[in-house]
Amino acid sequence: xxxxxxxxxxxxxxxxxxxxxxxxxxxxxxxxxxxxxxxxxxxxxxxxxxxxxxxxxxxxxxxxxxxxxxxxxxxxxxxxxxxxxxxxxxxxxxxxxxxxxxxxxxxxxxxxxxxxxxxxxxxxxxxxxxxxxxxxxxxxxxxxxxxxxxxxxxxxxxxxxxxxxxxxx
Numbered sequence: 001x002x003x004x005x006x007x008x009x010x011x012x013x014x015x016x017x018x019x020x021x022x023x024x025x026x027x028x029x030x031x032x033x034x035x036x037x038x039x040x041x042x043x044x045x046x047x048x049x050x051x052x053x054x055x056x057x058x059x060x061x062x063x064x065x066x067x068x069x070x071x072x073x074x075x076x077x078x079x080x081x082x083x084x085x086x087x088x089x090x091x092x093x094x095x096x097x098x099x100x101x102x103x104x105x106x107x108x109x110x111x112x113x114x115x116x117x118x119x120x121x122x123x124x125x126x127x128x129x130x131x132x133x134x135x136x137x138x139x140x141x142x143x144x145x146x147x148x149x150x151x152x153x154x155x156x157x158x159x160x161x162x163x164x165x166x167x168x169x
Contacts, residue, residue: 008035070130092141094118098165104158
C-alpha cells in the first residue's frame with residue numbers, strides 16, 4: 001500500500017511539473033483524479049486495516065491453538081484432563097461416544113464437546129485451553145470419527161447436538 005501511495009504522489013508531481021506537455025487538459029485532469037482516488041482508497045485501507053481478518057494472523061492463531069495442550073496431556077493410550085486440580089485419565093478405548101453441542105447463551109452460543117465414557121460423562125466448552133488440540137487428537141485416535149455429522153435440535157431451548165463418534169459394539 002505504501003508503494004502505491006508513493007507512486008501516486010510521484011505521478012501527480014510529474015503531471016504538475018509537465019502539465020503543458022499534454023495535448024489536452026482532460027488527460028491531465030484524468031490522471032490527477034485517478035491518482036487522487038487511488039490515494040484516498042489506499043489511505044483508507046491503511047487506517048482501517050483490521051488485524052483480526054488478516055489471513056496471516058488467523059493462520060498463526062490457528063497453529064498456536066492446534067499446538068496448545070492447555071488442560072490436557074496426551075499419551076498413546078488416552079489423555080489426562082485436569083478436573084478440579086486433579087488429573088483424570090481418560091482412555092481412548094473407554095470412550096463410548098462424543099457429541100458436539102451448541103447452546104444459546106444470550107446473544108451468543110456456547111459450544112463444546114461432550115465425551116461419554118464407560119465410567120463418566122464430561123463436557124468441555126470452547127473456552128477451555130487446549131480444546132482444539134483435543135478435538136484433533138480425538139479425531140486421530142477414535143475410528144469412525146464423523147466431522148460432518150448431522151446437527152440435530154434437541155429441545156425447544158435451542159440445544160443442538162451432533163454425534164461425532166459412537167463406539168461400535
